[in-house]
Amino acid sequence: MTHISQQNDTASYSSAFNAFLPDRVTEPQWLNSIRRDAFSLFQTEGFPSRNNEEWRFTPLNQVKETGYSRPEPVEHPSLEAIESLTGYSKTGPQLVFINGVYAPELSRNAIQTKGVQIGSISELLQSNDEILQPHLAQLASQTATPFVSLHNSFMEDGAAVILDANTQLSEPVTILYVTHSEQPIFMVPHTLVVAGRSSHASVVEVFASTMGANYFSIPVTEFAIGENSDIRHVRLNMEASNAAHISYTHAEIQRDAIFASHNVCLGGELTRNDFYAGLRGENIHCTLNGVYLGSGKQIIDNHTSIDHAMPHCESHELYKGILDGESQGVFNGKIFVRLDAQKTDAKQTSQVVLLSDLARVNSKPQLEIFADDVKCTHGATIGQISKEALFYLRSRGLSKTDAMAMLIQAFVADVIVRIPISELADDLNAMLPELLERK
Amino acid sequence: MSMLEIKNLHARVESKEILKGINLTVNKGEVHAIMGLNGSGKSTLANVLSGKDDYTVTEGEILFEGNDLLDMDPEERARAGVFMAFQYPVELPGVNNTYFLKAAANAIRKERGEEQLDAMDFMKLVREKLKVLEIGEDLLKREVNVGFSGGEKKRNEIFQMAVLNPSLAILDETDSGLDIDALRAVGHGVTKLRSADRAIVVITHYQRLLNYIEPDIVHVMMDGKIVRSGDKSLALQLENEGYAWLEEEVRSGLVTA
Numbered sequence: 001m002t003h004i005s006q007q008n009d010t011a012s013y014s015s016a017f018n019a020f021l022p023d024r025v026t027e028p029q030w031l032n033s034i035r036r037d038a039f040s041l042f043q044t045e046g047f048p049s050r051n052n053e054e055w056r057f058t059p060l061n062q063v064k065e066t067g068y069s070r071p072e073p074v075e076h077p078s079l080e081a082i083e084s085l086t087g088y089s090k091t092g093p094q095l096v097f098i099n100g101v102y103a104p105e106l107s108r109n110a111i112q113t114k115g116v117q118i119g120s121i122s123e124l125l126q127s128n129d130e131i132l133q134p135h136l137a138q139l140a141s142q143t144a145t146p147f148v149s150l151h152n153s154f155m156e157d158g159a160a161v162i163l164d165a166n167t168q169l170s171e172p173v174t175i176l177y178v179t180h181s182e183q184p185i186f187m188v189p190h191t192l193v194v195a196g197r198s199s200h201a202s203v204v205e206v207f208a209s210t211m212g213a214n215y216f217s218i219p220v221t222e223f224a225i226g227e228n229s230d231i232r233h234v235r236l237n238m239e240a241s242n243a244a245h246i247s248y249t250h251a252e253i254q255r256d257a258i259f260a261s262h263n264v265c266l267g268g269e270l271t272r273n274d275f276y277a278g279l280r281g282e283n284i285h286c287t288l289n290g291v292y293l294g295s296g297k298q299i300i301d302n303h304t305s306i307d308h309a310m311p312h313c314e315s316h317e318l319y320k321g322i323l324d325g326e327s328q329g330v331f332n333g334k335i336f337v338r339l340d341a342q343k344t345d346a347k348q349t350s351q352v353v354l355l356s357d358l359a360r361v362n363s364k365p366q367l368e369i370f371a372d373d374v375k376c377t378h379g380a381t382i383g384q385i386s387k388e389a390l391f392y393l394r395s396r397g398l399s400k401t402d403a404m405a406m407l408i409q410a411f412v413a414d415v416i417v418r419i420p421i422s423e424l425a426d427d428l429n430a431m432l433p434e435l436l437e438r439k
Numbered sequence: 440m441s442m443l444e445i446k447n448l449h450a451r452v453e454s455k456e457i458l459k460g461i462n463l464t465v466n467k468g469e470v471h472a473i474m475g476l477n478g479s480g481k482s483t484l485a486n487v488l489s490g491k492d493d494y495t496v497t498e499g500e501i502l503f504e505g506n507d508l509l510d511m512d513p514e515e516r517a518r519a520g521v522f523m524a525f526q527y528p529v530e531l532p533g534v535n536n537t538y539f540l541k542a543a544a545n546a547i548r549k550e551r552g553e554e555q556l557d558a559m560d561f562m563k564l565v566r567e568k569l570k571v572l573e574i575g576e577d578l579l580k581r582e583v584n585v586g587f588s589g590g591e592k593k594r595n596e597i598f599q600m601a602v603l604n605p606s607l608a609i610l611d612e613t614d615s616g617l618d619i620d621a622l623r624a625v626g627h628g629v630t631k632l633r634s635a636d637r638a639i640v641v642i643t644h645y646q647r648l649l650n651y652i653e654p655d656i657v658h659v660m661m662d663g664k665i666v667r668s669g670d671k672s673l674a675l676q677l678e679n680e681g682y683a684w685l686e687e688e689v690r691s692g693l694v695t696a
């Protein structure tokens with residue numbers, strides 16, 4: 001096992017990297033050089049410091065101080081055990097990864113719609129690496145954080161969804177990244193979605209764990225979204241309560257396309273998600289929504305960045321948080337409107353309900369607007385559950401707990417109903433009271 | 440045993456005493472009206488009965504079917520059969536009316552040891568009540584009280600009452616500001632509820648609603664006390680002559696307040 005020593009944060013990943021490289025001698029040359037470049041960048045940059053404005057509210061002690069190691073092969077849990085982690089009933093293609101490694105016996109990707117490839121990155125690298133080569137590990141690195149570099153250094157598996165022009169998937173593709181380990185391991189699962197012109201699909205990524213260990217998940221999700229396509233994305237963080245999860249999602253979007261991403265954060269001790277959407281053509285509709293539930297000492301930090309580079313695009317962001325205990329939430333929403341991006345219509349809303357006196361939130365819009373004929377609005381509110389509303393429900397016979405759950409469901413309802421997979425939306429809604437009670 | 444017994448009730452908001460010794464007994468089958476000028480403490484009394492925690496009871500007691508009402512949480516009171524139609528019902532954005540009411544009905548049924556209503560039974564019950572109250576079914580799809588006119592909110596209170604089927608209903612100015620159709624709906628709703636094993640307390644400024652539901656006893660509140668009780672003719676007299684004569688009598692000590 002390649003343990004990472006505790007005293008030194010980036011140098012400690014060097015031994016892991018050096019031990020890992022010989023395993024990769026047979027991989028395509030293009031990927032190997034991306035990997036080497038990524039690691040040298042990571043070594044040069046190191047982890048973000050607390051003085052780095054972008055990471056001010058993201059304490060990285062856990063991540064720096066825990067000796068995370070690369071996962072070793074394990075016996076896989078049963079399909080039932082895995083299905084039960086997520087609650088909602090899924091049909092359609094499903095790719096399962098255990099500790100970041102593809103588990104074919106737990107996956108269902110036999111449906112072969114013509115012009116659609118759904119499979120593991122590890123298999124595609126062997127059989128057909130040309131279809132990955134234009135994009136894999138190259139989109140997110142344009143706007144990289146050190147964690148994207150770290151991810152790309154160790155990336156070897158994950159899910160690929162490749163849609164040819166004019167293809168459609170009638171059922172959502174579910175990608176389950178399941179951690180099954182008692183050891184503190186780190187994983188770098190990668191999702192790549194390439195959507196050809198006028199294609200349509202929904203992709204759900206679920207991050208969950210069979211145990212309560214401290215582990216470190218560093219996922220990167222890349223979208224290359226072609227002209228006039230319609231791509232829906234849900235990422236559901238149900239990580240173990242001791243885990244750290246630092247993710248990066250990057251979308252490159254071409255003209256007339258629709259991209260809607262829904263970010264649901266429930267688990268993890270530390271969660272940091274970065275979303276970047278580059279709007280590269282006219283008439284793009286981009287939605288980045290989120291809902292997060294924090295309790296205990298959880299930290300849930302969401303950074304979004306929407307880059308309006310071309311005219312006549314719309315972007316919508318609606319983030320809602322519920323924070324209990326001593327949990328902390330962060331919402332940082334950047335919107336760039338470049339000189340050429342006239343007639344941009346950008347709307348950003350962040351709303352938080354604090355359930356305890358010790359819960360905290362930092363909500364920060366950052367608008368940088370260089371075009372002069374645009375409509376950009378942003379609003380942030382922080383509130384409590386209304387005492388009057390709570391009393392009204394109780395006066396009709398609902399217990400305090402049920403009344404609270406109903407009001408919280410109501411608060412997040414407008415984010416949940418927009419989740420394009422109705423079974424998932426219904427299940428999330430039904431799960432909420434239980435999730436809140438468990439917290 | 441009386442259904443409701445209020446003895447020497449004193450209550451304050453912050454440091455201000457508002458109820459200054461209320462005595463009131465309501466028996467099964469009775470309809471009581473409580474009238475009185477603005478600010479005399481009618482809603483305060485109703486809110487104390489429903490368990491709103493803005494108020495501190497400093498003296499006195501309230502028994503509901505022999506039990507200490509003040510010792511019960513708002514939901515326990517509701518489950519025991521107390522229903523309050525609020526003067527100013529709260530808006531609940533995002534909460535669907537049907538979903539809310541079904542949860543409430545089942546919480547109350549559970550307490551009574553009755554079977555839970557499934558979606559079908561519940562819809563049947565709800566449709567029947569809507570029909571009686573002449574309320575359109577679109578109400579079911581709406582968020583509780585959100586964007587409702589004043590009259591719609593009051594009708595929704597009566598609709599909830601009809602579904603929840605309480606043994607003691609307190610209506611705080613449910614008739615104020617209603618158009619004639621809404622008043623008829625409210626009037627029918629209340630009349631339907633009148634029965635030998637229920638009691639109704641109607642807080643009102645006007646005679647109109649009392650034409651639908653004739654009160655057995657009419658009380659008048661002034662400055663935190665009930666200063667006079669009488670039969671239905673007292674309400675008519677107040678409607679016609681106002682309160683000045685009664686205030687005069689109270690001031691000159693003709694009434695023991």
Ligand SMILES: Nc1ncnc2c1ncn2[C@@H]1O[C@H](COP(=O)(O)OP(=O)(O)OP(=O)(O)O)[C@@H](O)[C@H]1O
Pocket residue numbers: 452457475476477478479480481482483484493526
């Ligand atoms: N929550 C509160 N905070 C402060 N003062 C209050 C509160 N509730 C009632 N009061 C005060 O108590 C007094 C009695 O108010 P209440 O609402 O009980 O009167 P009411 O008889 O219902 O009047 P109306 O006929 O106008 O409805 C008023 O002076 C009012 O301002």
Ligand SMILES: [Mg+2]
Pocket residue numbers: 481482483526611612
């Ligand atoms: Mg009042």
